[in-house]
Amino acid sequence: VDKFIAATYEHAVILPENSSIPVTAEKALELMNRNIDILEKAITSAARQGAHIIVTPEDGIYGWIFTRETIYPYLEDIPDPEVNWVPCSDPERFGRAPVQTRLSCIAKNNSIYVVANIGDKKPCNVSTVGCPEDGHYHYNTAVVFDSDGKLVARYHKYNLFLGEIQFNVPPEPEMVTFETPFGKFGIFICFDILFYKPAAALVVDHQVDSILFPTAWMNVLPHLTAIEFHSAWAMGMGVNLLSSNTHNTSMRMTGSGIFSPETLGPYYYNMDTEDGNLTFSTLSAHPRNSSTFFTPNWSLYANSISKFSPGSNVFRGHLFSDEFTFTELTEPQGNYTLCQNNLCCHLTYTVTVKITDEVYVLGVFDGLHETEGQYYLQICTLLKCLSTDIKSCGEPVETASTKFKSFSLSGNFSTSFVFPEVLLSKVHLATGMFQVLPDGRLTSHANISQEPLLSATLYGRWYDKDPAAQDAGSKILLDPTVYFIIIALCVVY
Numbered sequence: 001v002d003k004f005i006a007a008t009y010e011h012a013v014i015l016p017e018n019s020s021i022p023v024t025a026e027k028a029l030e031l032m033n034r035n036i037d038i039l040e041k042a043i044t045s046a047a048r049q050g051a052h053i054i055v056t057p058e059d060g061i062y063g064w065i066f067t068r069e070t071i072y073p074y075l076e077d078i079p080d081p082e083v084n085w086v087p088c089s090d091p092e093r094f095g096r097a098p099v100q101t102r103l104s105c106i107a108k109n110n111s112i113y114v115v116a117n118i119g120d121k122k123p124c125n126v127s128t129v130g131c132p133e134d135g136h137y138h139y140n141t142a143v144v145f146d147s148d149g150k151l152v153a154r155y156h157k158y159n160l161f162l163g164e165i166q167f168n169v170p171p172e173p174e175m176v177t178f179e180t181p182f183g184k185f186g187i188f189i190c191f192d193i194l195f196y197k198p199a200a201a202l203v204v205d206h207q208v209d210s211i212l213f214p215t216a217w218m219n220v221l222p223h224l225t226a227i228e229f230h231s232a233w234a235m236g237m238g239v240n241l242l243s244s245n246t247h248n249t250s251m252r253m254t255g256s257g258i259f260s261p262e263t264l265g266p267y268y269y270n271m272d273t274e275d276g277n278l279t280f281s282t283l284s285a286h287p288r289n290s291s292t293f294f295t296p297n298w299s300l301y302a303n304s305i306s307k308f309s310p311g312s313n314v315f316r317g318h319l320f321s322d323e324f325t326f327t328e329l330t331e332p333q334g335n336y337t338l339c340q341n342n343l344c345c346h347l348t349y350t351v352t353v354k355i356t357d358e359v360y361v362l363g364v365f366d367g368l369h370e371t372e373g374q375y376y377l378q379i380c381t382l383l384k385c386l387s388t389d390i391k392s393c394g395e396p397v398e399t400a401s402t403k404f405k406s407f408s409l410s411g412n413f414s415t416s417f418v419f420p421e422v423l424l425s426k427v428h429l430a431t432g433m434f435q436v437l438p439d440g441r442l443t444s445h446a447n448i449s450q451e452p453l454l455s456a457t458l459y460g461r462w463y464d465k466d467p468a469a470q471d472a473g474s475k476i477l478l479d480p481t482v483y484f485i486i487i488a489l490c491v492v493y
């Protein structure tokens with residue numbers, strides 16, 4: 001089939017009363033069943049409305065903030081899907097598995113693919129290197145049951161986020177894919193989206209059409225709000241992204257959506273109430289086959305020009321702990337070039353009416369981000385400062401009044417992984433208000449002037465410069481078999 005209906009459910013997870021005190025397996029199951037009761041209603045409703053697949057959030061069944069000991073009663077042994085198992089029909093085949101059984105029955109009874117996040121436990125021998133002292137590995141795991149209730153995918157989260165001390169990192173990143181009548185799917189969890197493996201590699205090396213993405217994403221303005229970054233990732237990578245976030249406003253967790261390379265949503269973002277939400281969309285099964293699909297050459301335009309004037313009044317400021325170079329947009333219209341290290345950004349803009357108590361800047365960053373994980377960034381951004389004090393540029397800001405008539409933003413990126421973000425006042429996506437040109441320019445459409453702008457950004461990830469990639473490189477250099485092969489080749493030739 002060419003099209004399918006996808007659903008994502010943003011779930012306000014019921015949390016354990018006190019996740020620092022161990023509970024019995026019965027108590028743990030009681031809490032998980034209360035969450036699954038809510039998920040079941042959402043899944044049933046999605047299926048009735050024609051959805052073929054539904055994604056539910058990371059931590060959506062038991063919550064967060066555990067120790068290894070307190071998460072243990074929530075875990076089940078999740079077998080490799082190659083065993084061909086329908087837990088609903090054969091619940092005891094791999095030991096006690098009430099959560100998998102229930103999810104499998106929900107998928108089967110409603111004839112819908114169900115994606116959920118649960119915990120896997122794998123016993124190991126404590127005398128083996130790497131085996132934790134408590135004798136089992138714990139994994140943050142995404143599972144998929146097909147419309148017959150069969151377990152068809154199991155993925156162990158590789159890029160654990162700060163504080164996920166209850167879980168282990170699997171020995172290698174797992175590239176989990178599966179075929180459906182509506183395209184090839186890949187799967188990863190939350191923080192994974194910022195890294196090459198497995199996220200980008202599923203698209204580049206495995207050519208998936210759609211990504212299933214359970215997440216528990218704490219929003220961080222100006223560049224890492226869930227709907228903003230996840231829609232940009234789908235556009236930049238050229239795939240569908242079915243993103244299901246946990247809903248917890250006190251943790252800044254909200255923002256789910258069904259993003260495709262061409263459309264920013266539908267999405268759900270709600271910081272006002274604690275309501276969950278079901279989102280639907282009809283998607284193309286093979287988005288890259290569309291006649292309008294192309295991969296931009298991100299640096300083509302920026303490399304071709306030299307006519308822009310460098311910004312005067314250049315200053316430095318912090319944005320999510322990264323030291324950006326900024327220049328203020330002082331006139332109602334202008335052309336600027338601004339560089340940091342190897343990255344030069346170009347901006348052309350016109351504002352409709354300049355609001356005098358608002359300051360906008362062009363910003364550039366080319367460096368290693370080191371807060372909450374290390375990843376190398378190349379960013380060109382046009383953004384509103386929190387106040388008229390330029391020291392506030394880069395700080396999170398949610399509202400704006402200045403409307404732009406037009407803008408065009410580009411940069412001479414060293415990476416081909418660039419994610420285009422445009423965010424409007426009150427954290428709305430600029431659906432149908434901008435485009436990316438084949439030469440790498442992010443340009444506005446005329447309707448951008450309808451709503452005040454918070455930020456427009458080319459968020460580049462230079463994966464090859466990540467410390468993890470460098471480690472992998474030096475691992476190869478340290479591997480004695482590499483030297484053996486080189487010496488053997490020298491001898492032969």
Ligand SMILES: O=C(O)CCCC[C@@H]1SC[C@@H]2NC(=O)N[C@@H]21
Nearest residue numbers: 161190191216217218219220224
């Ligand atoms: O639990 C996860 O894996 C999700 C964490 C993602 C958080 C995003 S990425 C970095 C940034 N820091 C935050 O607090 N939120 C975002």
